[in-house]
Amino acid sequence: DIQMTQSPASLSASLGETVTIQCRASEDIYSGLAWYQQKPGKSPQLLIYGASSLQDGVPSRFSGSGSGTQYSLKISSMQTEDEGVYFCQQGLKYPYTFGAGTKLELK
């Protein structure tokens, strides 16, 4: 199975601050990386697919980049509503696997 490792496990950011979350795959997944946001008590929502394509309706302050085994999610200006847990997911091979999550809080 492809292992997905996220870092950091948690972080706090101030309003307007730029936030970056990393995700590393145990093997090359080409561009098969998606990012999700989960708020407390809610289901996950898709943010990014294909490593860098923004899902419809997602604010443009979210962006994704990377290739091979290294990927990142960037929030260009932290907002209150961005608090939550962020997960990466590889969609290249079964079983599809997720990172353990990064908890983002407002400082």
Add this chain to the structure above:
Amino acid sequence: EVQLVESGGGLVQPGRSMKLSCAASGFTFSNYGMAWVRQAPTKGLEWVATISYDGSSTYYRDSVKGRFTISRDNAKSTLYLQMNSLRSEDTATYYCTRVEDYYDGTYYYWYFDFWGPGTMVTVSS
């Protein structure tokens, strides 16, 4: 508006069975693959099973293979997950998800573009 609504969760004893349903609306159900993803309490996300748009292909994670069966009724726009021989480690919130694919010119990738609110399954005596 895409809507996915799960039902059928609850408390079940180890070794018993339970069937989850997911009612879909707001899109042409028969055009999309569907999947179940679960999340144990305070844990991360775990893909469980996927079914193709027409039901002809199914895929499972190893830990549920032979115990769980994913199926669909396109006439009713409904997805199912039959869970047999349930174990305590199956305790989780089960999410119904729509599967979308992305082709970059070389490979296809799959991701989950819409999720239901989830239904909780607790396996305990």
